[in-house]
Amino acid sequence: xxxxxxxxxxxAGSCDExxxxxxxxxxxxxxxxxxxxxxxxxxQALNLTYPQYLAMLVLWERDGLTVGEVSTRLLTDxxxxxxxxxxxxxxxxxxxxxxxxxxxxVLLTLxxxxxxxxKKAQSVPQCILAxxxxxxxxxxALQKDLLALxxxxxxxx
Numbered sequence: 543x544x545x546x547x548x549x550x551x552x553x554a555g556s557c558d559e560x561x562x563x564x565x566x567x568x569x570x571x572x573x574x575x576x577x578x579x580x581x582x583x584x585x586q587a588l589n590l591t592y593p594q595y596l597a598m599l600v601l602w603e604r605d606g607l608t609v610g611e612v613s614t615r616l617l618t619d620x621x622x623x624x625x626x627x628x629x630x631x632x633x634x635x636x637x638x639x640x641x642x643x644x645x646x647x648v649l650l651t652l653x654x655x656x657x658x659x660x661k662k663a664q665s666v667p668q669c670i671l672a673x674x675x676x677x678x679x680x681x682x683a684l685q686k687d688l689l690a691l692x693x694x695x696x697x698x699x
Contacts, residue, residue: 580673584666593626601652602660609648
């Protein structure tokens with residue numbers, strides 16, 4: 543059978559370009575789902591959800607950011623971030639305070655408990671690397687390619 547001919551076992555009107563396993567979006571989506579499942583028990587030990595972990599990563603990287611800055615860094619809407627940040631505050635990991643210069647701006651700072659959690663989380667990346675089944679160089683190359691893809695997609699929208 544010619545590669546350009548439709549698969550006789552496939553549904554009516556199907557073509558290789560529309561097979562699920564040929565979709566980049568599905569490869570990214572399903573890999574993301576699996577990655578989140580690998581993270582889940584590691585983050586449960588820290589009492590964090592995956593989105594909370596991402597927010598904490600941003601603040602561990604640079605404390606004292608605004609909600610808008612964290613939102614920009616995570617490529618998310620500030621409104622959807624607020625409930626997550628309120629839960630982190632209720633857990634005693636961060637402090638949310640209004641800016642004295644502009645009341646609309648909310649500043650985020652780590653508490654001592656939030657800073658201490660950083661030390662507990664330091665084993666997470668190594669566990670993820672081990673679960674991935676690839677070496678550090680391969681992981682960095684994959685990450686570089688994905689960041690380039692993300693950049694290209696951002697330019698196209």
